[in-house]
Amino acid sequence: MVTTLTPLEAELLELAGSVPDPELPVLTLRELGVVRAVHAHGTDAVEVELTPTYTGCPAVEAMSLDIERVLREHGVREVTVRRVLAPAWSTDDITDEGRRKLREFGIAPPRARTASGPVGVELGPTRTRATRPGDEPLPVRCPHCGSAETELLSRFSSTACKALRRCLACREPFDHFKEL
Amino acid sequence: MTTTPAKGAAAHTAAALALGDDALVLSHRLGEWAGHAPVLEEELALANIALDLLGQARVLLSMVGDEDELAYLREERAFRNLQLVEQPNGDFAHTIARQLYFSAHQYLLYGELASGDGPFAPLAGKAVKETAYHRDHAEQWTLRLGDGTDESRARMQRAVDALWRHTGEMFQPVEGLDVDWPGLEAAWLERIGEVLRRATLTVPEGPRTGAWAAGAGRQGLHTESFGRMLAEMQHLHRSHPGATW
Incomplete structure (x- = not known):
């Protein structure tokens, strides 16, 4: 997938990806391969695309809250974490x-x-x-x-x-x- | 396909409820094993399968409404799940037979939906990978119980016989799903036949739908035990609306 990230989006993607997995805290969300994209609308509103490992994975809610908290602490006023299913996550994404x-x-x-x-x-x-x-x-x-x-x-x-x-x-x- | 938008929307809702209710109801039945499974590994396996199904149900029901309202506030006649998935757990063999029949069906159905470009393709593409493990779990147990002791074999045979009459309903076309139903049924029969024979069991020969109308869950007609299951599933939400923890 080739997308052009603005410097801000690249920075926020790095931040969102640095959040530890709530169940396996040795891994970051980037290493797990579940943070798909960050879209910044201006400097105040950011949308993060997150994909679950399993459809029913209960950790997704904790991940979303953690991402929101980290980005807010970084000064983003409005953070939306959107759950995406396709393409389906694979263990090859780790x-x-x-x-x-x-x-x-x-x-x-x-x-x-x-x-x-x-x-x-x-x-x-x-x-x-x-x-x-x-x-x-x-x-x-x-x-x-x-x-x-x-x-x-x-x-x-x-x-x-x-x-x-x-x-x-x-x-x-x-x-x-x-x-x- | 030429459908009016209104009719298309109704078909989409019907399909989402059919798939979502199958997953929700079976998830609840499997959850009833928590604290009762024969060994710890099965406790975890059944709960994990239930969790996968609950995740699928949440996605599917959220496509057409509020997931909590749909799960907790509908009456029995509004549920569109197969009668197979609402059948009581019975002994462990009955639970495995229900898993065997349903997971083989769901694996084939999701596989076909995943390869299309309909509204259920993303969920199906995700869920089919989970269902592959559910099917494997059920098949391994079918082999172990069928090709096991006299007692386990007799119980497994009794279970596959008892649930057989509920399996025809899985291949009744569902409005809103573009699926080759006869092809699905043929593939299912082949798979199940192969597993049962390897498990030294006899493939049941009785009718798979009946004059007594086994298999009208998609029309909202359910078997006796379903009402009791719903009462247990819904009572907390109905007694304490909006409660959270």
């Missing part, structure tokens, strides 16, 4: 820096998706192991010990965006930010 931080936080980052469209979630083995590239889907690695030998415990974990897995090497359970 930046490399965001992935690194997730891993450090003890959450296995999502693997890169290979195709567009719905995720091909199909019945199959719930365990992963290291294989030669191209043989099988990439393994989900344990964020604690790095082992590729891990198993799925539940498709759904503490939040909709995570699955619960266990490492077969160090036996630690861990969250996996599942591919969407």
Whole structure:
């Protein structure tokens, strides 16, 4: 997407993107890839486009309030946060820096998706192991010990965006930010 | 398509209510498992699926009105959800059978809506990715229970049989949705048949709609338990209008 940002919009986009995620405060909204655009109408009124990770994600309201607060503190009088659904957010929108931080936080980052469209979630083995590239889907690695030998415990974990897995090497359970 | 703006608007409302009410009602039913699920992982899974559906319902209902008024202040006959989604949770197998039937349908329907350019395409494109996980969850449990112990197999068979008669309604055309309904039904039957056979279960053979009018939820006719569900869902809002926390 090529859009021309005014210097003010670029500055405000940076500010809105620096807001920490309310549930995973190690990540900023920019690293999560959910702040889509900032439109400034004059210097007083600003509209921010925010996309949810999941349609029902309850963190969106907290994100909106945080963005409004930060921009108001910066002197913007009128802030509107608009929720946009299309194009749908994907875990591929998480930046490399965001992935690194997730891993450090003890959450296995999502693997890169290979195709567009719905995720091909199909019945199959719930365990992963290291294989030669191209043989099988990439393994989900344990964020604690790095082992590729891990198993799925539940498709759904503490939040909709995570699955619960266990490492077969160090036996630690861990969250996996599942591919969407 | 040549429709007058008024008729087009009415069709859009009908479609948003049909999709939104399916999501809202099933979300509430799944939420009833909170605190009762057989294991902690299922507690989280069912609540997460309910949350996804609630998010979809909020978007869909907000397209055509005030989401709270539509959810909490309509009478039973004004709801346009499928009878399938309002069926009581029953045992865990019944809940899984309901999930299996509905998520396979919703995945196909949203997939088709997402590839079009209608008003529901953005929501469908977003939600179909969530629904892929719901479908996977239901299919894995169907396999595990069907191809499990004698007891789990008998219960899973009983559940897929019991809900079968409510599945025909999913393929009745909904005004305002540009969908190949016979194609959707054929794809659904193929998918469900494959999963049930792999789960060593028998594909039910009974009628999927009936002379006794199973499947008129889209016309506002609902089954007995739906009234009780609505009473529980709506009583707080009706007793304390405007309450927040």
